[in-house]
Amino acid sequence: MNELSPLLAQLVNGLIIGSIYGLMALGLTVIFGVLKIVNFSHGEFYMLGAYASYFVSQTMGLHPVAGIFVAILATFFLGVLIEKALLTPLYENKVERKDEYALLITFGLSLFLINMALAVFGPFQKSAPALTGGTIDLGVITLSSGKVLAALIAIALLLIMLFIINKTWLGTALRAISQDRDTSAIMGINAKRLGSIAFGLGACMAGAAGALLGPVFLVYPIMGTVPAIKSFVIIVLGSMGSIKGAIYGSLLVGLVESLGVFFLSPAYRDVYSFLILILILLFKPKGLFGGAQWNN
Amino acid sequence: MLEVANVEAGYGKIQILNNLSLSAKENKLTLLIGPNGAGKSTLLKTIFGFVTPSKGSIRFQGEEISGLPSHKLANLGIGFLLQRVSVFPDLTIEENLKLGAWSFKKDSARVAQRIECMYEKFPILKQKRSESAGLMSGGQKRMLEIARTLMPGPRLILVDEPSAGLSPKIAKEVYRVLHELRDEGITLLMVDQNIRESIGYSDHVYVLERGQVSSESAADEIEKNLKQVVESWLKF
Ligand SMILES: Nc1ncnc2c1ncn2[C@@H]1O[C@H](COP(=O)(O)OP(=O)(O)O)[C@@H](O)[C@H]1O
Ligand SMILES: [Mg+2]
Numbered sequence: 194m195n196e197l198s199p200l201l202a203q204l205v206n207g208l209i210i211g212s213i214y215g216l217m218a219l220g221l222t223v224i225f226g227v228l229k230i231v232n233f234s235h236g237e238f239y240m241l242g243a244y245a246s247y248f249v250s251q252t253m254g255l256h257p258v259a260g261i262f263v264a265i266l267a268t269f270f271l272g273v274l275i276e277k278a279l280l281t282p283l284y285e286n287k288v289e290r291k292d293e294y295a296l297l298i299t300f301g302l303s304l305f306l307i308n309m310a311l312a313v314f315g316p317f318q319k320s321a322p323a324l325t326g327g328t329i330d331l332g333v334i335t336l337s338s339g340k341v342l343a344a345l346i347a348i349a350l351l352l353i354m355l356f357i358i359n360k361t362w363l364g365t366a367l368r369a370i371s372q373d374r375d376t377s378a379i380m381g382i383n384a385k386r387l388g389s390i391a392f393g394l395g396a397c398m399a400g401a402a403g404a405l406l407g408p409v410f411l412v413y414p415i416m417g418t419v420p421a422i423k424s425f426v427i428i429v430l431g432s433m434g435s436i437k438g439a440i441y442g443s444l445l446v447g448l449v450e451s452l453g454v455f456f457l458s459p460a461y462r463d464v465y466s467f468l469i470l471i472l473i474l475l476f477k478p479k480g481l482f483g484g485a486q487w488n489n
Numbered sequence: 490m491l492e493v494a495n496v497e498a499g500y501g502k503i504q505i506l507n508n509l510s511l512s513a514k515e516n517k518l519t520l521l522i523g524p525n526g527a528g529k530s531t532l533l534k535t536i537f538g539f540v541t542p543s544k545g546s547i548r549f550q551g552e553e554i555s556g557l558p559s560h561k562l563a564n565l566g567i568g569f570l571l572q573r574v575s576v577f578p579d580l581t582i583e584e585n586l587k588l589g590a591w592s593f594k595k596d597s598a599r600v601a602q603r604i605e606c607m608y609e610k611f612p613i614l615k616q617k618r619s620e621s622a623g624l625m626s627g628g629q630k631r632m633l634e635i636a637r638t639l640m641p642g643p644r645l646i647l648v649d650e651p652s653a654g655l656s657p658k659i660a661k662e663v664y665r666v667l668h669e670l671r672d673e674g675i676t677l678l679m680v681d682q683n684i685r686e687s688i689g690y691s692d693h694v695y696v697l698e699r700g701q702v703s704s705e706s707a708a709d710e711i712e713k714n715l716k717q718v719v720e721s722w723l724k725f
Contacts, residue, residue, distance in 0.1 A: 233579055308620075318717050332690045362587075362591075362594050363588065364690075365580065365584050365588060366588065366591065368577070368579065368580060368584075369577045369580060369588055372577045372578060372580070373575060373577055374577055375539060375559075375571075375575075376561075376575040377570070377577075377588070378539075378558075378559040378563075378576065379537070379559065379563060379568070379569045379571070379575075380560075380588045380589060380637075381561075381562075381563030381564055381591045381592040382588070382591055383560045384560070385558075440604045440606060
């Protein structure tokens, strides 16, 4: 053991949590970029992802990694359906005050999903099984294999998302819609259909984050509130809509949190990210990547 | 090729187009002129489905297209060059071109072939293929917009003030390209303020005033009446 070990352990912890926040924040960014709305029910897709994975691994007895895939699929399709049912009026010029409409709808959806979870799953905290047992000994620090695997899966999912966004037809079209909706229609792109897919993709990234953090924290109906607030903080400090900003912002928040826990106090864990947000906005009012939009 | 009949359209409660009828003939350049605010852009937007007409019919190759969502028109072979800058600024030039091929994206050989074809026509685009489109000059953006419109091989292109905001030299180049298109058999319906420049090349001219066609004629006739037409705009 080494004097620095606890600090190193916290730093690694921060990176692990940060990469999972990155999934959430990137999901929020995709939705914001394409649909121009802030999804206030993002935390509830996180919660549903955690429950989906919990039931697959705990109740059905399958491997927790299978639970993550089920969580991703379930929250993707739920996201697509919800967008089609509730948000399409935004794009048919039926709604006059779009921002207010989107705020009320997604906020109402958040309350609905929390209460539905309370009624269906009950208020009790459940602990999901770790993704894998054992520890990894690196000499100076020892890490839990479950956490490391969660971070690796998060990073893999982030890379897959970035690949989709930057290299595929779907991603190119989504970026085009985010930059100029009318011109994308002139190209023949059906922005309404792709908007539903974008919402599904955003929702399933939150679902994946929930499934990955379920075993680290606990699974309960309002578990999504704090991570959702943190992903709002992250996308604001990374400049709304910037993909780079979402990813670097997440790592920054993860690191700042664990350093705060180490040097100050674990009691204020959730406050540190707000402090960093306020500091960054004081000096860079447009966020870290101000002006940058949907590029990589 | 395109028939607009008795169309009424506008924004919200404000009606801009009043019982407007006109047509664009195949392989011809039909020119729309008229004072600012006459509704020229609104007419093109209505044809393309961005503005929904409250009355009247719009037919393309005999098929009713009014009420169709805009993204369906690309598949029918209609292109639209907007008045404003419309490149996707944070996409590369090549990505911009690729999106022009959205309607046949599954045919990757054809997509690649069309992109090569555009690079031959507009070498500057090939040179800058991996740069962000937003970084190009105004004239280069316009060329990219034209190339992207040509990607799927449209039958009809709606063109809204192609030379707006460009230097005379670049405007000339834009006109040269557009006139070539007409000679290649693409039908053009073009709005232009640059009357002297464009009338010489057009086949038929409509004058739009207050959302209605106030006069029409073959291009060579209107050149004679041009002075009178412009004077009549100045009256209001
Ligand atoms: N998006 C819009 N919403 C409301 N009114 C508009 C809009 N666009 C144009 N108008 C109005 O419609 C009228 C016709 O505009 P437009 O078709 O752009 O004219 P032109 O292209 O002939 O100069 C103008 O009075 C303009 O103010
Ligand atoms: Mg106009």
